[in-house]
Amino acid sequence: MRRRGIPEGKFPGLAYVMLHSLSHLLITAVSLECGYTATAIRERIYAGEAGYGILLYTGSTGSEGTLGGLVGVGKRIEGHLRTALELGQLCSNDPVCTQHNPANPQEERFLHGAACHGCLLIAEPSCERGNEFLDRALVVSTVEGLGAEFFAGAEA
16 A cells, blocks of 8 residues: 555545445436536545545536535435445446456555446546545445445345
């Protein structure tokens, strides 16, 4: 992790990685259904002693920030969450994406699990961690079937 500029001992924890991965799936689901571009939605992840949560907000002041607001999205969060979980189950790069080994020195993707441009990576200005600390296998079951998913049994 030191090669990527992250100090030793600063791993945010599995809860953070799961929420961060879910946040990226939610951003994609919201942008697909609501007319927002994914670059207009930003995230803030809360994972610590004070509690856990995901905040999605608009980072634009122009027309992207005035399409009815993300408040309306929150009123239909169950549907967006269902869509996000469906999106996370399969990636167009599977099985390669789900079989990624973070410890592989040839790939130099030490801070990713099952995450690639086909499923979890979003525009870097929208992501508070620059697309690091992501793994959709912690959110839903993938084709690899590791059994690490938080939303067990969340079938599409």
